Amino acid sequence: MDGSAIWRRNDDHLPAALRGLRLPLVGSPMFIISGPELVIAQCKAGIVGSFPALNAREAEGEPPLLEAWLRQITEELDRHNQANPDNPAAPFAVNQIVHRSNARLERDLEICARWKVPIWITSLGARVEVNEAAHSCGGITLHDIINNTFAKKAIEKGADGLIAVAAGAGGHAGPQSPFALIREIRAWFDGPLLLSGAIASGEALLAARAVGADFGYMGSPFIATSEANAQPGYKQMIVDSGAEDIVTSSLFTGVSGNYLKPSIAAAGLDPDNLATATPDSMNFSSGSSKPKAWKEIWGCGQGIGDVHDVTDVATLVNRLDREYRAAGARLAAEFAAGFAAGFSTGATD
Structure with a gap:
């Protein structure tokens, strides 16, 4: 979606919704953080924006906020595309938590199908009926997994692509x-494959492509943007922290996750001596598996050493674009020089 690009990726093997992006990048859906403003900015910048359906929570008796969010996103992106036919927005994504405690799942599936997400x-x-709901409106499904066994199960149940959360x-x-x-x-899988795990720079995005992923999956750097629905202290903590400030713990949700050490200490806990919890404590009936007592324990990935200031989405994506292309050009020049010197393209001469 950037007309200044001097080359194009070969993405003909991908579903139509994932072709022609400015960068091979999807903004990951983040609890509380991701809302319409962030998604719209990401899509206008040329990458896929996303949000969890459970972030849209209406008061009792009010119409579904998810419907209002989908209307807002759809109409704003349509206006942008009409005004910028040569630079259309990327498509958006909605994250569905397919957990037995999510009582809203069936309703949210119906709303997303109606809006043709x-x-x-x-x-x-991974559930067959969720994939079928997406396919019924022309959508595709990307399922996040943490190992090869879960990946195979997801594809067997009809997912179109995978998000490898490393x-x-x-x-x-x-x-x-x-x-x-x-x-x-x-x-064994040649379909759409995304990689999540400390991707916070254009160089890291290029590395994801080099190892075999079609796209990077990036969350934490977008927390430190003006469009993110995050407290100012959370955004600044992202800027001020690095990989050594990330703690891995199951205490807060029952499943192992990565969190900012300073936020744990601010809650009066010792980040180096945390108790553990089990998966049966997960409950999404209130929108998140995290108990209210831990609402200011802030999640984050290890790549935040590349985040140096709070900025807007467009500026962040511009930086990633420059870094990605510069890194690719450096490697292309290195290989070109090697071939010019007569290096063999095989493993041995």
């Missing part, structure tokens, strides 16, 4: 190296 991101459970990702991160996880999946 183009990309559905599913988490915490070590270093914010929120409910997996334990595996991105290099191991992506290569195991690519051994």
